[in-house]
Amino acid sequence: MSHPLRLGIAGLGTVGVGVIKIVMQHGDMLRARSGRDITISAVSARSKSKDRGVDLSNFDWEDDPVALATRDDVDVYVELMGGEDGPALASVKAALNAGKHVVTANKAMLAIHGQELAELAEFKGVNLRFEAAVAGGIPIIKSLTESLAGNKITRVMGVMNGTCNYILTRMETAGLPYDEVFEEANQLGYLEADPNLDVGGIDAAHKLVLLSSIAYGTQVDFASAQLQGIQRISIVDIKHAAEMGYRIKLLGVSQMTDAGLIQTMRPCLVPALSPLGLLEGGTNMVIVEGDSVGQIVLRGAGAGEGPTASAVFGDVMDIARGINIPVFGIPAAQLTKSTPADSSGESAYYMRLNLKDKAGAMASASSALADAGISIDKMTQHSSDDNVARVLIVTHPTTGETASKAAQAIENTGVLELPPVVLKIETV
Amino acid sequence: MSHPLRLGIAGLGTVGVGVIKIVMQHGDMLRARSGRDITISAVSARSKSKDRGVDLSNFDWEDDPVALATRDDVDVYVELMGGEDGPALASVKAALNAGKHVVTANKAMLAIHGQELAELAEFKGVNLRFEAAVAGGIPIIKSLTESLAGNKITRVMGVMNGTCNYILTRMETAGLPYDEVFEEANQLGYLEADPNLDVGGIDAAHKLVLLSSIAYGTQVDFASAQLQGIQRISIVDIKHAAEMGYRIKLLGVSQMTDAGLIQTMRPCLVPALSPLGLLEGGTNMVIVEGDSVGQIVLRGAGAGEGPTASAVFGDVMDIARGINIPVFGIPAAQLTKSTPADSSGESAYYMRLNLKDKAGAMASASSALADAGISIDKMTQHSSDDNVARVLIVTHPTTGETASKAAQAIENTGVLELPPVVLKIETV
Secondary structure, eight states: OOOOEEEEEEOOSHHHHHHHHHHHHOHHHHHHHHSSOEEEEEEEOSOSSOOOSSOOTTSEEOSOHHHHHTOTTOSEEEEOSOOSSHHHHHHHHHHHHTTOEEEEOOHHHHHHHHHHHHHHHHHHTOOEEOGGGSSTTOOHHHIIIIITTTSOEEEEEEEOOHHHHHHHHHHHHHTOOHHHHHHHHHHTTOSOSSTHHHHTSHHHHHHHHHHHHHHHTBOOOOTTOEEOOSTTOOHHHHHHHHHTTEEEEEEEEEEEETTEEEEEEEEEEEETTSTTTTOOTTEEEEEEEETTTEEEEEEEEOSSHHHHHHHHHHHHHHHHTTOOOOTTSSOGGGOBOOOBOOOOSOBOEEEEEEEESSTTHHHHHHHHHHHTTOOEEEEEEEEOTTSEEEEEEEEOSBOHHHHHHHHHHHHHTTOBSSOOEEEEEOOO | OOOOEEEEEEOOSHHHHHHHHHHHHOHHHHHHHHSSOEEEEEEEOSOSSOOOSSOOTTSEEOSOHHHHHTOTTOSEEEEOSOOSSHHHHHHHHHHHHTTOEEEEOOHHHHHHHHHHHHHHHHHHTOOEEOGGGSSTTOOHHHIIIIITTTSOEEEEEEEOOHHHHHHHHHHHHHTOOHHHHHHHHHHTTOSOSSTHHHHTSHHHHHHHHHHHHHHHTBOOOOTTOEEOOSTTOOHHHHHHHHHTTEEEEEEEEEEEETTEEEEEEEEEEEETTSTTTTOOTTEEEEEEEETTTEEEEEEEEOSSHHHHHHHHHHHHHHHHTTOOOOTTSSOGGGOBOOOBOOOOSOBOEEEEEEEESSTTHHHHHHHHHHHTTOOEEEEEEEEOTTSEEEEEEEEOSBOHHHHHHHHHHHHHTTOBSSOOEEEEEOOO
């Protein structure tokens, strides 16, 4: 029997509490599986007095996460505070510098500082693990880094923000407008303190760029990911998509092409009866394509106390078992800088044009589309109460660049009441 | 850079060839990911002269797999011959005794001899890995053993025989009877040399019992798994199930209850629009439920050159990276003997009764059901061309034991032309 593995946990929100519960409830099981005791030496959070439903009296308390991270009786620093910089980054650096292993759920920090932190961890010979940072309880980091290590990965896709998926599926099932469901989600506590992290696609893109790094051996590059949020998706879009056999999902796509790395996070239409289309509420899904394995689909809860704590603990158990592999699958020093590329290939696009209700508006829009070289597969027009003619279009296959240029050209004609909504139709 | 990891590969069917291709095509990638070269020292198969589409001239040839397994220049013995005993078992034992790591896709061998082999591997301090033995390219062994190591696993379910799933979905889509589709599958080379391994559910049950062992820390126990094959599923069952919103799948369920371990592999009705219901052709799916993670679903190709070679290589890369954890997640000496239990809980059952076309047959069957305490939710009766009245029944929730007893009682009345078909309706 090896000596115990001693944790220091910073951040006692639902996930931190979930991790503590696993330690408290499953001591024998964890010992059998890892060959050693897993213990908690100390914890840290903003409020010491808050009742979190677990007994913290057996653990030391540290107000300062940096102090926690560097304690002599901490082998693994578990960072669950979140935030791109600030105390999370400072304490993780302090832990690594002190030769401690780090397990974190902090996608924002890693999406921005992942390269620097990975280099530091590997220089110090310790683990920096982040299964919990991507898609909650779904074991996607380990699958990509380890199980699929014999594959050249060709594409990674995923629905990885449960809040957005909740909003979109709730709009559809309850027939409620975006603003109302957004407010509902807010009251249910589903939204981040800055809701734009969720609905703007930022949180999901943080996750996607971490997967890209492992998939292609490239340095994490959040800055060049192309983002589009769900804020402008209306119930009309959802209904029209459903009529055509599609559902709208905030979908991330990461693909390495000859031109470079494509990383997009945006609402797309996906076939309603595909695994992605059937995804409800807060459930996440990640799809990985490799040259040997073909397509693998992983599905599970993307957030919440239990699922995220499960992912944190997968990493803790790996460390307890002595597993130590490079943070992003190959040594950080060997990760290459990728060249960002635009979406390649052609696909159909969905467009919603809210035209001013005046003569010639439709003609102007149509000729702008034709000028851009886009041909129309299907088109329906609806009048609404507010003197706006709503035109819903599905194009024949075209490139993303052409679709964007056409939308811009239509907007430039001045016939639109609102900016156009342009969504890719993914065939997945 | 560590010294190379040298493989010896026994069995050069599609999977062995797939493994060789990965080594040949991805040398640089494998070196970057594992920190060392992966090489092949020697290979073995039944026929040396057969053209397999890959150049074997750089590898030594061994006629005897035992000789291959014990060569000084082999670090990892990759056993891809298959078969419960014989050369596979002999060579794996020889490899372990010689202190070689073993990677195998041999579910039959492990389902019967897993405990003995795990004890030997752990005594020798080497790896015995088998990701490729279960559900092809799906990383279920690693997910269960490592990613979910912080969970008490409560249930594992899966569709893990692609051939059966192909037969069942093909019967439905083409409207063809079992015998015809079976012959089709045979000509396509989808069936094992002994087809009963596939259609009898034996191959899938071999896989299920390996998952049970990891999930619950119990010794592999194939002998007490309850098996039912798909041979008696008719197109009528498939059509009737579809009308009610279900599909028939050969589904494995492993569950630890207070009464003991339930392991069943049998055709069941599952909701048509559930992840399991939507599974087509040779695709496999495994569902794992844990106390923290909730439900995780993994889907991918269950067989074939690429997917299975991908799984083999996941294991090879783990060994190259120095990972060594117990074969079934906890040391083999600590695996407990499980008590087999019957299916617990109640559910609805589907029954097909082919009644002799004579007065009173229906009355006898109905009263036998009533006597057994089974009440009927839905019933339809069809006359067929062959003087048989076909009665299709969905029961109200009842236990598996009661459903079986009722079916037996009906058979005992002598009114049936064929034995009854009784299928559980899983709500998943």
